Structures are given as structure tokens and as C-alpha cells.
Amino acid sequence: MESKTGQKKDMRSYRLVTALSVLAILMTLMVKISAHSGSAAFDPKDKKVSTVHSKKDSVKSVEAFSKVYSVLMSPRCVNCHPAGDVPLQGDDSHLHAMLPQRGKDGKGILTMKCTNCHQSENTLGTHTPPGNPNWHLPPADMKMVFEGKSARELAKQLVDPAQNGHKDMKALIDHADDDLVLWGWEPGDGRTLPPLSHKEFKEAWITWLKNGAYAP
């Protein structure tokens, strides 16, 4: 009797261990799969960020980001977020005439400072310098490149404080109303507007961020 009971106990332990092992393998697989599809762009270890969004909706977030991406890749945004150190110009995003350089602070160099031509407001007429009191590129130590980035790459970059100008969630949301961002919707004569209104953009931006800032 004892030996039969002992055999049954061994069997149960064996099944339990097997079941737990299968469960562990499945969980590992699920984590790996989620890392490759629609993962949150925020680093889950970053307590500053992960505690902010309580309701995550990856579908809603990714859907909103496709709208955000269409705006950020429009010439009004991408022209001042170039891959190189020369700003872009025009609706076809060609290299800026005269090849002015970014400079350390993003405000140009030597005789070619942005504000030597760009005033605090748009200059009247077509083919004249657009303007804003804070006209500049991102600085050399954090270039915040948009040009050539896929939606996934850009989403991840936008919420990474080490690549987004040290912005947390609040600063990111506030950035939608930054004076230079708003310029994109008042770009002066001869320049097309972004594909969405600023109101639509801001709504999509906040929806994307508050639903977990998922990278498509």
C-alpha cells in the first residue's frame, strides 16, 4: 500500500513540476512576443514614466500615433529635425540654401546664426525667411532626428528622456503647445500646413501618450 501511495505522490509531484515548467516557458514566450509587437515605447523600468499612465490601450495608442507621425514627418516639423547638421527647407525638404550649420546649441555658427536671417516673426512674402523668437534646431548633443525615422523608431525616441531633451510625460504633453511647434501651423506665405489641424494633432499626441505611448 505504502509503495503504491508513494508512487502516486511521485506522479503528482512530477505532473506539478511539468505543469509549472510549461507555464514558465509559455510566459517567457509571451514576454518575447509582446516585445516584438506593439510594445510600450516607455521603458517599464523607468518609474517616472510608467507610473503616469494607468489605463493602457495599445490599439488606441498606436492608432493615435499614426496621426502624430503624419504631422511630425511633414516638412514643417521634419525640416528642423534633420539627420545631418544642415537644416532642411521647403515642402520637398531639400538642404537649406547656403548650408548653415547646426552649431553646438542648435542656433548656428559664426556668421551663420539662425537669427541673422530669421526674425522673431515670419518675413512677409514667399521665399523669405520664416521666423519665431526661438528659431533653432535641436542642439548638437541631442539632435532629436525625425528625418528618415520609421514610426516605430520615432515613437521610441520621443519618449526616451535620453533622446527627447530630457522630457517627462508632463513636458511631452506641454510640448504640443510650444511656441515653435505652434509655428508649424502659421508658417508664413508659400508653405503648406501639416496634414492635421493643431487641435487634432494635440488630441492624437495626448491620446498616444496617455494610452501607454506604444510604438507601432
Place this chain on the structure above:
Amino acid sequence: MATTNLKINGKEYSVDVDPSTPLLWVLRDHLNLVGTKYGCGVAACGACVVHLEGEAVRSCVTKINRAAGKEVVTIEGLSEHGDHPLQKAWEQVDVPQCGYCQSGQIMSAAVLLREIPNPTDEDIDLAMTGNICRCGTYLRIREAIHLAAEIQTKLK
């Protein structure tokens, strides 16, 4: 119209113009400082460069209200007797051909030499890229800037 007080080449001026009038118009048409030239009118050629608080601004797109109360230097005020190292070097190398762009070139080069007293060819190209010369005197401009750097060093 509004009265704008200006300080140009160390002298005080008062002009009665629309505040959106470009500084270039005021220099040339109101104050008869015609050394600064009109080239393109859209900040694309550099012929109109003057110094505003030490920066090489394009006066054709700089509204007069931006210059109010600030220090403006034009080619006429770069040196008292036309003997700035760049002006000497320009003469020695015989840089100008038609001459139209030269005041803008010299004003830009002056900012470069202030910031980098001994510029390399690359420094010169990066700094002078916004000044167009229709006669193509670029190589002589570069040579003259190197010579001016030497003259400036000897004067120190």
C-alpha cells in the same frame, strides 16, 4: 510712422519711419550710408550684412524696430580710416572684381576673425557660405582672410 532711435557706427540717429521698415532701407535711403548693398532682399545673398550687437545680420530682412537702441556697425564704421586688417588685405590681394558684394563679404569676415583669429580654409568656407559673389572671387576672398588674420596677429 514712429520715431526710432538708432546707434550706428558710434553715432546717434533718430528716424521717423514705419517700424517694419528694413534696416537696409533706413541706412541707404534715410542716412545715406550706401556702402551696404541691396542684393536679393530675402536674406539669401549676404550683400547687406551689417553688425547688430556684433552679429552679422542681413539688414534687408531686419526690421528697424529690432535695431532700436542697439549697436549697429556698417562697412563705413568698421574702422576709422579704412584700415581694418580685412580692408588692408582686400586691397593687397585685390579681391574685388565688380565689388558689389564686397562690403557684405568684409562684414561677415570681420565676425569670423573676431571669433576665430586664425581660421582654416574650412572655417572660412563655413563662415562665408552665406555671402555670394557673382564674379566668383571666392579664392581671393579666402586668401585675403588668411592675410588679414596675419595682419591682425602682428598688430597684437
